[in-house]
Amino acid sequence: MTEPMRLAKYLSHCGICSRKQASRLIDAGVVEVNGRPANHIDHVLPSDVIFVNGELVTGICEKQLFAFHKPIGMDCKINASDPTSIIHALPSETRLYPIGRLDKDSRGLILITNDGDLCHRLNHPEHHVEKEYHVTVDKPLDMDFCHKMATGIPIGDQMTWPCEVSLLSETQFRIVLKQGLNRQIRKMAKYCGYRVIDLQRVRIDSLMLEPLALPEGAIQPLNIHLFDNERRVD
Incomplete structure (x- = not known):
């Protein structure tokens, strides 16, 4: 690393946290650069002295x-x-x-x-990575449920994105999302009148x-x- 790197990205390369979480830490005032509170426009080099929550950041680490x-x-x-x-x-x-x-x-x-x-x-x-889930609910399902889930369900002030939904058994369905709202599948099922009793993620992208x-x-x-x-x- 010879060119300055934006602070949040640098912290993620150091294995501290994701870039999104790094931004939150900067907002929380727990990141220091060269003895002063950090800000979002900071660009840093390995020679800079950076602390997060009082701990010294020791540099870019091997990725795992x-x-x-x-x-x-x-x-x-x-x-x-x-x-x-x-x-x-x-x-x-x-x-x-x-x-x-x-x-x-x-x-x-x-x-x-x-x-x-x-x-x-x-x-x-924004990268549309697929995540697949197998979900068991509290009563028998039908194709109308699959259609509603697949075309979009209102959650708060937004609609869920179109997704793949298919039946696996009388009370179990498969769903593939490219979106990750908080407790999304549970809220979608509840809107359709069902309660989730088991939810398992079985795939992320190709894995x-x-x-x-x-x-x-x-x-x-x-x-x-x-x-x-x-x-x-x-």
């Missing part, structure tokens, strides 16, 4: 990527003081964070990394959970270049 099979009851927020936080299931040698989240009541595939650019490419809705043969709570390293073919210009 893991697949994790999240169990129900685990919180995806990185919070060492919370015994249910995902942080307690992650390797401690490197600062890692999840790419996106699954809510506490959901289970399935989640990616863990310290690569902020990869996090942005796979998580930001399927089943071939990994990961038991719940297990983590497995992946090639950091696994998603290189999906790289897009930011």
Whole structure:
């Protein structure tokens, strides 16, 4: 790195957090650059002295990527003081964070990394990365439900994007999203009169959970270049 880099991007390259979270930390006033509070227009070099929450940022680190099979009851927020936080299931040698989240009541595939650019490419809705879920509800489904879910459901002041929905059994359906609103599938199903009783993410882009043969709570390293073919210009 010879040219100055925008601070949020640099923090993501250092494995501190995603670029989005780095912006939040700057807003919160917990980032310092060369002894002063940081701002969003800062561009930095490795020679700059940067602290986050009082900890010295030691520089750009080797990128890592893991697949994790999240169990129900685990919180995806990185919070060492919370015994249910995902942080307690992650390797401690490197600062890692999840790419996106699954809510506490959901289970399935989640990616863990310290690569902020990869996090942005796979998580930001502008890149239209597919995420597939298998969902069980509390009563029998029909094709009208699939049609409503697929064409769009109002959540707050916005409509969900068109998506793929198909029946797997009388009470289970498959849904493929390119969007990631908070508790989106649960809210969509509730609007249609159904309550979700099990929600499992089974695929992110080209990576399927089943071939990994990961038991719940297990983590497995992946090639950091696994998603290189999906790289897009930011």
